[in-house]
Amino acid sequence: MSLTQRIKxxxxxxxxDLVGIAPADRAPHAEAYHRWLANGYAAQMSWLARDPERRVTPRLVLSGAQSAVVVGLSYFTHNPPAELWNDPSRGRIARYAWGLDYHEIMLPRLRELGEFINTETRFWQKSEALNWRAYVDTGPILERDLAAQAGLGFIGKNCLLINPRIGAYLFLGEILLDFELEYDEPIHCSCGNCSRCLTICPTQALPTAYLLDSNCCISYLTIEHKESIPLPLRPLMGNWIFGCDACQEICPWVRRYSQVGRQPFLHYDPEWVAPNLLELMALDETAFRSRFKGTPILRSKRRGLLRNVAIALGNWGNPIALPILQQATQDPEPLIREHAQWAIERIKSLKV
Ligand code: SF4
Ligand code: SF4
Structure with missing residues (x-):
């Protein structure tokens, strides 16, 4: 068995669930990435614009890099009952965040794989110790490009990687290494005439195929955006309070082929998948930290999550939320106060 096969x-x-190997070449979409940044589509994610040439050139990340071993882990779990999804008194959370932080699951496994490759190359190929680095969206790398090059899937019009066998709910990780391996071929599959994700996007964050405008993407707004949510976008956000899966859920590849991974690790619990909005709005800092300890939700911090929850309560439009929102207008955090006030006015306007 070859070294490449042993690694796989x-x-x-x-x-x-998936593994493929690509040459560590400059990303095929490098120029498109530069244009995307220049047009401001990265919004406030300033780290994406930091040294962008490095991000598209793996050899600038790891000197002498020759190969990228790319892995995928399915985070699909069976759908919860429809009444949970459709209950506007509950917030919706993107599927990837229905459990513990995936970095904690992926990185130790990737590092073990890196050590394995290191040992194999030294003992079987009689080479020097490898130079390698492992990343799970933690490094300056265009992961999806590398994954597509490694044959893990194709990039859909919603800008996500789609694997024709297990769908698109995938965590990706990669190991860059300065050693040549046997390379996989990209998959020749495409969206064809479909454009459902472009049509379904609530905020038109996919203005055209293969182009994501983060400025109005609910995933960006609810997680990465640290300030006030632009007023025209708030009513369009529905009850998404952390991330958004709308452009995945509609995708025929995802609907037909999504598979639960071989080692599923996300819970299915109504309070993780679609938590009660009124309860969330009442969380103080200590309760927030304790409830979401070890989960991706911590990334938004309490101020970001409660900002999103206030919008969802406003969109629900039920006056039962008025007392807790009134209380939130006294919150020490100005961001929460402002969005709570907006929600109160929206509920009153919807009632009239
Ligand atoms: S994640 Fe949601 S808001 Fe962002 S592009 Fe997809 S459907 Fe649109
Ligand atoms: S919904 Fe259609 S256009 Fe969008 S990614 Fe899926 S197949 Fe491609």
């Missing part, structure tokens, strides 16, 4: 077997034995 090891990756699968570590629980990854």
């Amino acid at each position: 077997e090891k990756a699968i034995s570590l629980g990854f």
Whole structure:
């Protein structure tokens, strides 16, 4: 068995659902990425614009990089009952955040894979110790490009990687290494004439195929955006309070082929999947930290999550939310106060 095959077997034995290997070349979409940044589509994600040439050139990340071992882990879990999804008194959370922080699951496995490759190359190929680095969306790398090059899937019009066998609910990770391996071929699949994700997007954050405008993407707004949510977008956000899966849920590839991973690790619990908005609005800092300890939700901080919850309560439009929102207008955090006030006015206007 070749070294490349042994690496792939090891990756699968570590629980990854997909593994492929690509040459560590400059990203095929490097120029498109530069244009995307220049047009301001990264919004406030300033780290994406920091040294952008490095982000599209793996050899500037790891000197001498020759190969990228790319892995995928499915985070699909079966859909909750429809009444939960459709209950506007509950907030919706993107599927990837229905459990503990995926970095904690992916990174130790990737590092074990890196150590394995290091040992194999030294003992079997009689080479020097490898230079390698592992990332799970933690490094300056265009992950989806690398994954597509490694044959893990194709990039859809919603800008996500789609695997024709297990769908698009995938965590990706990669190991860059300064050693040549046997490379996989990209998959030749496409969206064809479909454009459902472009049509379904509530905020028109996909103005055209293969272009994401983060400025109005609910995923960006609810997680990465740190300030006030622009007024025209608030009513369009519905009850999404952390991330958004609308452009995935509608995708025929996702609907037809999504598979639960071989080692599922996300819970299915109504209070994780669609928590009660009134309860969330009442969380103080201590309760927020305790409830979301170890989960991706911490990224938004309490101020960001309660800002989103206030919008969802405003969109629900039920006067039962008025007392807790009134209380939130006294919150020490100005961001929460402002959005609570907006929600109160929206509920009153919807009632009339
Ligand atoms: S995540 Fe939601 S808001 Fe963002 S592009 Fe997809 S459907 Fe639109
Ligand atoms: S919904 Fe259609 S256009 Fe969008 S990614 Fe899926 S297949 Fe492609």
